[in-house]
Amino acid sequence: MHRRHGSYGFDAPWALAGLLAGAVLLLALAAVSLVLDVPAPGVVFLFGALYTLASAASQLYTTRRGRFAVWHEELRRLRGDERLLDLGCGRGAVLLLAARRLETGRAAGVDRRRGRAARANAEAEGLADRVEMVTADPRDLPFEDGVFDVVVCGRTPSVGERAVEEACRVLRPGGVVLVAADVRHSAAYEAALRRLGARDVRRRDLGWRHWYGGPWARTELVEAVKPSG
Numbered sequence: 103m104h105r106r107h108g109s110y111g112f113d114a115p116w117a118l119a120g121l122l123a124g125a126v127l128l129l130a131l132a133a134v135s136l137v138l139d140v141p142a143p144g145v146v147f148l149f150g151a152l153y154t155l156a157s158a159a160s161q162l163y164t165t166r167r168g169r170f171a172v173w174h175e176e177l178r179r180l181r182g183d184e185r186l187l188d189l190g191c192g193r194g195a196v197l198l199l200a201a202r203r204l205e206t207g208r209a210a211g212v213d214r215r216r217g218r219a220a221r222a223n224a225e226a227e228g229l230a231d232r233v234e235m236v237t238a239d240p241r242d243l244p245f246e247d248g249v250f251d252v253v254v255c256g257r258t259p260s261v262g263e264r265a266v267e268e269a270c271r272v273l274r275p276g277g278v279v280l281v282a283a284d285v286r287h288s289a290a291y292e293a294a295l296r297r298l299g300a301r302d303v304r305r306r307d308l309g310w311r312h313w314y315g316g317p318w319a320r321t322e323l324v325e326a327v328k329p330s331g
Contacts, residue, residue, distance in 0.1 A: 104202060106170070108223030110193045113165045113257075113314065121158035121315065125151045157315040168311035173199050173256065176280065176323065183207045184251035187272065189240040189265055194220035194233075196256035201232040210234045210250075212243065240265040248274040257282040257312075257321055263294045270298050275330040280323060282308065288322035300326035 112118060128151035135144030173196050180186070180200065184207040188197040191211030197220060201209040209232060211220055217235035224230040238244050240255075241264040253269040269279050279300070281291050285307075292305045303326040312321035 107226040125154040186252040187250045189255040201229045255281045273328040291324045295326040302327045
């Protein structure tokens with residue numbers, strides 16, 4: 103995997119800050135309990151602090167390294183000549199991993215917000231000539247039917263079932279859709295793809311490298327192929 107030169111920020115920074123603040127508070131309570139010779143609550147607070155720190159470390163790792171490693175592996179299937187769309191591309195983490203593999207293809211990123219950060223990252227990565235940024239609602243894509251070979255989504259909160267329908271619309275027959283989703287929503291995406299008549303639909307866990315705090319906040323990948331008929 104190439105060294106990254108862009109600035110991709112942190113996923114859910116307020117959640118991470120909350121976990122760290124909670125850990126500090128629990129450590130303080132543990133220290134006070136032990137100083138006051140009340141060991142039982144102190145031990146509970148200490149374990150709580152360690153647990154919270156572990157959750158924060160998990161989220162930090164996923165944001166800074168894990169998600170990149172996972173998507174690097176998932177995108178190995180690309181031939182390099184595809185036209186690819188990233189729904190809710192944000193700062194371009196998944197979009198630019200894909201673009202690096204598209205030597206003769208092209209990638210488009212759609213996000214509701216202006217794509218200045220993604221454009222800046224594309225420049226930093228030397229991939230600006232391979233990507234196009236579009237400001238639009240993923241639930242109402244400004245593209246014709248059947249113009250993309252691959253549609254991806256890297257766990258974006260704004261992408262819902264309607265966006266999955268749009269992803270299928272803009273896919274060519276035989277095209278592939280890959281949606282990374284919180285475990286609480288992945289089954290709904292799987293059901294939506296089956297309802298739309300997609301084939302080879304499957305849902306699988308992306309493993310600990312894509313946990314946002316622990317297994318209760320794990321990420322699953324839903325993938326499917328648009329039928330030819």
